Amino acid sequence: MTQLSNCSETSCIQNLLNQIENITVLPLAVNDVKNLLDLAINTSEKISISSSSDPNKLKSEGNQVLKASEKLVSMLVKPTNTYDNVSFTRDSVKAQVFMVGPQVTLNEIPRLNTTNASVDIDLIGIVKNNNETAAVAFMSYTTMENLLKAEFFNTSDITSVKTMMSTVISATLPKTTNKQLTKPVNFTLKHIREFVSGGNMSCVYLNITEWIVDGCSVLDTNSSYTVCSCVHLSTFALIMQTSSTATEADPLMDVLNLVAVSVGLVFNSLALLTFAFCRWKPGVNNVARINLCISLLSAHLLFLLTQHFLKLIKPDQMLCNVLSRFLHFLFLSCFVWMFIEAVLLYICVKNLSQISSRQRAVLSNRFLIVIGYVIALVTVGVSVGLVPEGYGSDKCWIEVHKSFIWSFLGPVCVILAINTILFIRIIISLNSTLTKLNAEVSRMKQTKIMVFKTLAQFVVLGCPWILGFFTEDNKMMEILFLILNSQQGTFIFLIYCLLNNEVRQQYVKGLKAFFPGLKTIKSALQRK
Incomplete structure (x- = not known):
């Protein structure tokens, strides 16, 4: 980790991400997860500056970092008879993992929260489909928009200005065999930028190379937050489209x-x-x-x-x-x-x-x-x-x-x-x-x-x-x-x-x- 902290080339970050993919220790210590996440995201951020003009490189970097992050957080899942949770906050990412065991007595799972987002998921229903064991991991990335830009939103209006209005979030079901949702998942995303009157909000998820809206919809929105509903788990964000003329400076x-x-x-x-x-x-x-x-x-x-x-x-x-x-x-x-x-x-x-x-x-x-x-x-x-x-x-x-x-x-x-x-x-x-x-x-x-x-x-x-x-x-x-x-x-x-x-x-x-x-x-x- 000490050597990797000085990464300045793409091959170095690739080596780091590959090593993360090959981790087999179960479960991983929370401090190790924190350090590796910081290393992966911060190093990738440095390299992304040099490739900011190449969308393909940015998408590739972003996907690899997401994949590595989800793998690391999944390593926090550990066996429990009732329920357990782990959460931590770093400069680049905030994460919360909730685990449910066979003897759980909860009627519903508490809402998972980070500073700028929250998620409501029917984990109890998922538990019943997985032999009474399941886990959900929820992450909010504070700098991921530098890699997965709002411009990657696939829309027919090519003249509109696209603005990332929320932090990029990720929700997964690690160590869970049957990942089928029993109910749609609702995300509440706080706006990180000022809402522009007349702007069109879209709840999107990442489909490898682009942001798309398939399976996601806006339930409620105002000037400070938006509630999204999605029928699947993935990496999500909130993007606002505005007319190009409305944002031009005079x-x-x-x-x-x-x-x-x-x-x-x-x-x-x-x-x-x-x-x-x-x-x-x-x-x-x-x-x-x-x-x-x-x-x-x-x-x-x-x-x-x-x-x-x-x-x-x-x-x-x-x-x-x-x-x-x-x-x-x-x-x-x-x-x-x-x-x-x-x-x-x-x-x-x-x-x-x-x-x-x-x-x-x-x-x-x-x-x-x-x-x-x-x-x-x-x-x-x-x-x-x-x-x-x-x-x-x-x-x-x-x-x-x-x-x-x-x-x-x-x-x-x-x-x-x-x-x-x-x-x-x-x-x-x-x-x-x-x-x-x-x-x-x-x-x-x-x-x-x-x-x-x-x-x-x-x-x-x-x-x-x-x-x-x-x-x-x-x-x-x-x-x-x-x-x-x-x-x-x-x-x-x-x-x-x-x-x-x-x-x-x-x-x-x-x-x-x-x-x-x-x-x-x-x-x-x-x-x-």
Whole structure:
């Protein structure tokens, strides 16, 4: 086994598989089965990378690995008078073996389970046809789809896109003479990828060189799992067919997304630099804006990098899950800080002055930071605890099955509704103030500036995210949604940095400090 662990050639893996076929020890120790299975599957996976462009080699490798795996698991079957079971979990395969003896008193066999699949089989009925002894072996392969690809599904629609929606599973009756089933076998297969609306699900089994549906049918399906019924045992999988046009990426939207998000990130960074190096009047609270910029910058940058390197990230499911949870936290933090900014703006407009000392005590920096991040952290923590499998979709984002997407949309909808109400109240308050200040021209001018900034706050407070509910099948709405919501950092920079007289004066002072001769050059130009 030590020598075989360094296999790097096809002849080596063939030697390993042949040796497994010739094993005669009965029964085999569980640890030996584990080690040999890992060796066979992992070594075959390495070799399959070099032959990934040759379907025939992949099919041959896959069939040999399946045959060797079933042989190894069958070696776990041992005599029993009542019943016994053996199960184990490895990175590449999960297996469970259930054995029944002549003195069994069970009325029915418990459901056999792995992480992503389960099987219901009438083993009691099979026992009666086998002199009261029988065994069933159930295996779930986590990486077998790399060898037995969904493209091997034999279907008349050659233009459809085929996607493996479940782990590859195998069910056999080892050491059982009469393998005839008394009832159809039902498999419950959990979806390992996001279901595409309009996709056609097929329960298939492996017929040496191709996936076919003969003898298998779909009993029930939803966005998270599918129940298959088959009249025979074999190697099974769940494959989804979708229209090729439905899965094609839109190059224009990809480029627009890259450009828009990149521009937003640049101005977001400029806003953060301004907040960091410019001095502000005492009492002006920029905590919400700074943390909103940090959350927006982190969320958009991580999302952009994740999507750009998705092909490298997706094979590592653990990394994909971690990134999707972190993105969930960051985007929720963005919306909580939008809510805090809306509340602070509303208080400021109501008073038309600095926030009172009592209000400032309640809205201290520490208190705001706790609200801004703890709410998002608790929401993600509860989501992970209740539905840990809800993360890690094909885009390394939240799964939509079981309505889990509402763990994000729920808080977002609440915050958007509150922010919209606050925004309307701000407009009403400002309109009332303008009416009372007709005679005070200078004060009215300041208030008009506040009105302009408040209108720009419509974007900063995240209100355009509402457009997301109307983007389906509407390209113009989708583009508008993308542009507005990727530029929140840009609007923050415009409102609180570029249009702020105090900040502009500090910009000028900074330029004079870097260019001492700028004033002399300006005077010389004016004289000319």
